[in-house]
Amino acid sequence: MPRVLSSSDVEDFRDRLTDAAERLFGRHGPERMTMRHVAAELGVSPMTPYRYFKDKDDILAAVRTRAFNRMAAAVEAAFASATDPVARSREVGRAYVTFALEHQHAYRLMFDLSQSTEADYPDLVAACTRARAMMTRQAAELIDAGLITGEPEMVAHMLWSALHGAVVLQMADKLSPHIDPVTLRRETFLTLLKGLGLDLQSSSRHRPAPRHAAATRSTGRRTPRP
Template identity: 35%
Template sequence: MGVQEQPYHHGNLKQALLDTALEHLTLHGPDKVSLRALARDVGVSQTAPYRHFEDKTALLAALATEGFRRLYDASNSVIKADSTVASALQMSGKAYIHFALDNPELYRLMFGPMLSPDDDFPELEEAGGNAFNVIVSLVQRGIETGEFVDKDPLLVANSTWAMVHGISSLMLDRRFDCVEGGISESVLDESLDIILLGLQVR
């Protein structure tokens, strides 16, 4: 018995495929995501997903794009207008780490080897840039207000991102489990404090 296609309205099928792909990614990781399985679970013909995604790489790029948009929302939404830049950067960094912990497979896809920086996906590049610019903007603001050392904002942002990303990856891979006491919420706060010490004017 063949697959019965669902009467999706224009524009709805792509989102349904992305939603289902995110479920597959969360449950099984990127290796197990396939257009054929998506078509089956959404209830459309096996050729239908190809109207929206050229191949699996294009589908994974769309998922990563959504991931970076969510990361931007998570790290930007916690910034309060009346907080110091240091406090805002710490809250944003903490939100970044918790996003990674709450979305491990999506986070690994966003930064993992399955998508190359050389791939031509403009929406993915834009979404990734917007997420990174949350850090850049805060660093730039901190330099302008005199809270942070007067260094190249991009260099400072890259260094800050590297440390926050490193903490996220180590926590995801449970590398802190071998450290006495692990890493609690309070230790995480202290780790972010140490990062800020290198930025603040003293």
């Protein structure tokens, strides 16, 4: 007689399926990946994934939902780790880049496609909204502090677009050999923020010493950053 699965058993196996699907989407692309690939990756029967997910779109939505929630959690923690608007904005950017570079398959699935049935997955919609809200919140704080001007959601999308573009160029290895990705992101943001009214001198009081300063002094070299 088959063992009755508990709710934790179901969730654990769904997580395993989602992990496998994320790897396979990265390996084969969403178009070529099949539920049979997922089953083979886990060494289970071809029909087993259908006990947990309706179809490939269902599992793709689960992969993307988890990725958006993980990214949102990372930037939320970064936002909470600093005490002023400029530092918070910087930490949010670092957390975003770190997530993207450490989870490249998931990041591409988050942004490289849009499922026609996305509205059918409320958890995915909620996860996307959560991530977008965090980006808007850090922009709103800069505006509320009088450091820049603009409408929060528009400013957030401007900054997000710039950050995403720089990250994708780096991931695709399309940057010139003479362009340092950290410098590119910093200069892009400074240019945008200055255009929005940021006075670098008056906002300098918000800037703590860089994390890598001590390492630079002791070794004579800048420590690598995401």
